[in-house]
Amino acid sequence: MAVRGRNVGLIGAGQLGGAIGAALLRAGVVTQGHLWVATRSGPAGDLAAVPGVNWTTDVEMLVARCEVILLALPPAAGRALRFAGAGRLVVSVMAGVRIDELIAISGGARVVRAMSSPAAALGMAYSPWCAGAGVTEADRERVRALFSACGSTDEVPDESQIDVFTAITGPVPGFVAAFADAVQAYAQAQGVAPDVARRAVGQLFHAAGATLAGSERPAADFVQEMVDYAGTTAAGLEALRAAGLCEVVADGLEAARRRCLSIGRPEG
């Protein structure tokens, strides 16, 4: 295993860091006793209940002991951080913090800018990543091992794509919850009881997610099949297209992507 037996340091154990830490331990990518976690105030979140985690508030001590450092702090706190990370693999999941900033934070060149999501706790996150120039092939294997424990993962060639994925796959349930809420509100407006509407929407998105995730086919194929079927759903899909669904979704995701460029910065 590319990471097994090595000390891994996690800075930040909140919504995302806690989910990633739990995923690494559950998958055995990091063995008990080899996970060091730094927070502002010691043991925190779900990880606090996990045996064998080494807790600290001393980032430098964590860095001194660990070969791989995961940064899961808020962007502003991350940008303010400095540690002696030269010679270590540093992997960040902080929104908007660029590779050049990670080099300044860590003092090293083996930096990876990534994105993940709290779905890592379920082993269902999507974790894209972009490697800085100092990252070796062995480092790439370690990054794949870390993020395979969280769900699925891809290396991308251009770090600007990490902003795109911060918008799309960072939040879970994220924008899908907004669509589900609209569906539930429609059902309730038609007289369906809230608990029935909620159960129906939960099952719908569970089944739809499993269908889409279990196929290599583009989602457009599934849409076209329903249009070609020319039944009730086709009428609804035509109405959604006419109302500009794709454009509205793109506008929302673009607003989130643009926010990546400013979040946690003095002007942001």
Ligand SMILES: NC(=O)C1=CN([C@@H]2O[C@H](COP(=O)(O)OP(=O)(O)OC[C@H]3O[C@@H](n4cnc5c(N)ncnc54)[C@H](O)[C@@H]3O)[C@@H](O)[C@H]2O)C=CC1
């Ligand atoms: N929550 C989410 O759904 C997602 C979050 N992210 C990114 O993950 C990062 C963490 O976000 P969350 O987990 O939601 O934040 P959070 O607020 O839930 O947790 C932040 C953690 O960082 C620790 N921390 C803050 N400053 C620190 C410092 N100076 N030294 C050591 N520890 C420090 C806190 O003690 C806490 O454990 C952010 O950069 C965010 O953009 C990315 C994708 C999804």
Ligand SMILES: O=C(O)[C@@H]1CCC=N1
């Ligand atoms: O909304 C946020 O800022 C964080 C980063 C991506 C998902 N959640």
